[in-house]
Amino acid sequence: MRECRAAVITEHNKPLTIQRVPIPDLDPGALLVRITASTLCGTDIHRWHGPLGGGDTLPIITGHEPCGIVEEINGKRTDILGNPVKPGDRIVWSYVACGSCYYCSVAVQPCICPDRASWGHNRADQFPFLLGSVSEYMYVPPPCLIIKVPDNVTSASAAASACAYRTIMHGFDRLGAVKAHETILIQGSGPLGSFAAAVAKDHGAKQVMMIGAPAPRLEVAKRMGADLVLNLDDEPDAKKRRQWARDHTGGRGADVVIQVANNAAVPEGLTMLRGGGRYLHIGAGGKGMIPVEAMPQQMDFLHVRSAEPRHWLQAIDFLSTRKDRFPFEDMISASYKLEEVNEAMAAMESYKVVKAVIEFAY
Ligand SMILES: [Zn+2]
Numbered sequence: 001m002r003e004c005r006a007a008v009i010t011e012h013n014k015p016l017t018i019q020r021v022p023i024p025d026l027d028p029g030a031l032l033v034r035i036t037a038s039t040l041c042g043t044d045i046h047r048w049h050g051p052l053g054g055g056d057t058l059p060i061i062t063g064h065e066p067c068g069i070v071e072e073i074n075g076k077r078t079d080i081l082g083n084p085v086k087p088g089d090r091i092v093w094s095y096v097a098c099g100s101c102y103y104c105s106v107a108v109q110p111c112i113c114p115d116r117a118s119w120g121h122n123r124a125d126q127f128p129f130l131l132g133s134v135s136e137y138m139y140v141p142p143p144c145l146i147i148k149v150p151d152n153v154t155s156a157s158a159a160a161s162a163c164a165y166r167t168i169m170h171g172f173d174r175l176g177a178v179k180a181h182e183t184i185l186i187q188g189s190g191p192l193g194s195f196a197a198a199v200a201k202d203h204g205a206k207q208v209m210m211i212g213a214p215a216p217r218l219e220v221a222k223r224m225g226a227d228l229v230l231n232l233d234d235e236p237d238a239k240k241r242r243q244w245a246r247d248h249t250g251g252r253g254a255d256v257v258i259q260v261a262n263n264a265a266v267p268e269g270l271t272m273l274r275g276g277g278r279y280l281h282i283g284a285g286g287k288g289m290i291p292v293e294a295m296p297q298q299m300d301f302l303h304v305r306s307a308e309p310r311h312w313l314q315a316i317d318f319l320s321t322r323k324d325r326f327p328f329e330d331m332i333s334a335s336y337k338l339e340e341v342n343e344a345m346a347a348m349e350s351y352k353v354v355k356a357v358i359e360f361a362y
């Protein structure tokens, strides 16, 4: 059996090891993709520290943000727009929902399908083996929708669209139209926050504000469209942060608050939202208690989990068509080789980098 090299978690909190993993035979409609770049995500760090619900067991190939070049296809495939896919095409691909459960077929909300397949937590010793992105090859199951990557989008940015950026596109989909007079305040200055700043600006927001840390991430956010930033390290007092938000929004609070930090940020974010505003809750992890009596009147609370296949396409299109307006490559702040995966994981964990990428040279 053919094999390739991949970064495998064999024990939680222990260094990942580079192992040889089988390259499986392809089911009809499946693809084998040679990975060009895999960006790392906070979720990869959480999964390294312990299973994230769902009863995942080790060993797993880490990573769920891949971009790669089609090496083999079993049969004929088309992309999400109906164009033929051939070996040599550079692609990203969506997660797969079951298509027949209540959420898929009645509610038409496949991103919360309980049987949805996703990457970066699948056993590396069971078929189809290659479902983690920090690997020389990945197996693309037959129902995945395929999105071709235009030449002017780097593999690293395309990889980040496979999780971080498409989640933001999903968020703006749920948010609806952004009006020209609106202020959008973003809680969190990681890659999701910076990408949200760019989309907010692009969608016509009058003002984009951001609260986050550390300073280098906020500098990137400013280049990505944030007009005003507040460094959490400089302002540890939540009351003063709230005052800062009010001072720049006519005393009302922001029209829209987007939370891309963690659950604990939600109660504070609600104090920065105007009555009748929209709160977009994306960042997971941690715990938060909401005092219901203090919620802004007439507000909308929108929760976003992951994304649907069209959001992968929207993220790739945004990267390609807004390339001259926003410095997307600034968000990928450190590049590593496969053998350096532990350094890359440590850099992500310490927030030393905005986003780390593992790049594969052949
Ligand atoms: Zn992710």
Ligand SMILES: [Zn+2]
Pocket (backbone or CB within 6 Å): 097, 098, 099, 100, 101, 102, 103, 104, 105, 110, 113, 114, 115, 116
């Ligand atoms: Zn389903």
